[in-house]
Amino acid sequence: MYRRMTVNGCEEVEEAGEEQSFLDQRRSSFILRNKFRKLAGDKRLGVLWVVLEPLVMSLVYLFVLTVLRSSISSESIFIGITLWGLATVSLMSGVQCLDDFSGGLKCERVRTWVLVKPMIQFRIIDSASRTIGVAVILNYSFNVGAIPTISFMIIGVFLGLAFEGLGLNLSRIGHAIPDIKVLIRYFMRLMFFAGPALYPLTYAEGIHYKVNLINPFTYFVELARHLADLESAFPDLELMTGALVICLLFTLTLRGYLGIDKLRWELSAWS
């Protein structure tokens, strides 16, 4: 392995041989396993909480909204709360990705793709797990149907990846000015109430409605509600605005994931 390091990057000049590629595969699996171990922590139910958390959260809000005699359907709340929780977790995971770029291996530098691959795998599995509990309830308790249920899970996975990628774009500024992370948390809390997480967008009017047209979360959650045949503003959304917002989101997502190597290198000298 021949490595050349300059201010622009750490470049491995020779192509990885079979042995190195095999080692990289093993390291990726190791890092992925480690992510799940960290997620499970010392909790008795371990990673099962990933499935249970959106369910519990949805039930809490369902209870609150029932007490408030809200007319919003339970299915809509389940979909909105689950996708919002997923978006928040994924965004913060992207913002905080710079906390550890060693992949848990402190003695030897690992290639960036060895870190990125389990990161994407973890996001896909995590997103699918966070939606699966609610998907089962939607299918069996509310008879939403198999296709809308599976679509809900697929939307969840795309949402997770997109928001993590978005977070990666914010990680540099979040690392330079940690206060930004605090502000992002507050912003997400604000958008939880202002965005269509608790209620469909049809409940919003005027400026409230217009602001949500540039909120990428709107398109995911409203699509999921529309496919589940629930009240949704999706058919009435402006096509051009939606296409622009989603294109911008996926461009930023791609930029986020592809920029990890540069970011990792640049920020290694920040103390």
Added chain:
Amino acid sequence: MVLVSGSIVTNSLIVDYQEFKRLPRRPFGNIIPFTALKDVSLEVKPGEIVAILGRNGAGKSTLLKCISGFLRASGGVVETSGRVFLLAGADPGLMPMLSGRQNAKEMGTAYGVPADEIDDFVSSVEEFADLNEAFDRNVGGYSTGMRGKLGFGIITALIPDILLIDETLGVGDREFRAKAELRLREFISQSGTVLISTHSLGFAKELCSRGIVLDEGRVRFDGPVEEAIKEYISFTD
């Protein structure tokens, strides 16, 4: 340029750290660059064992981090050929929720021990760390010394092409330190090229053939280890 496995070349290496500082006139703080290495050029041939000497803050650890690829240089070039291991402290990345045995197995796999040698690897770590029944307990419950023993045992059971050691013998009790020193000597003799950052002049003299003295981020001396030690003593006295 193609390097022979085990070689290290640095050319006009400069490292600036970006530090956050809160100053009286800037209560919200500012990012201030701090230069840790200034124009460091050196070449280490395969099989050489080199001592890096210098006062605290001279840039020894920064140089090793840079060579290992963990730290970006602000200027210049670093080239290495072969697998580079940085032994800084005695934690290769231990996971608290796993037992010592599971950690040894996981770490061995992740650091490239072949699958058919993993059991021997774990046995070697178990024997060296001498943790008895604690080897099967979760690392989260270990004392700092026990973690150090396990971590040191895992790292020194691996064989890199280039080994960078940054003052690691500070773990464990007196009995363990003697054992660790012996293990480290074996480790060094098995590794290809070795760079040791140390304050132990006796250790450097005994093991190394060449010495590099760093002072305020610059190479002050580069030559035979005896002369490097004399130079280090002369300017620190």
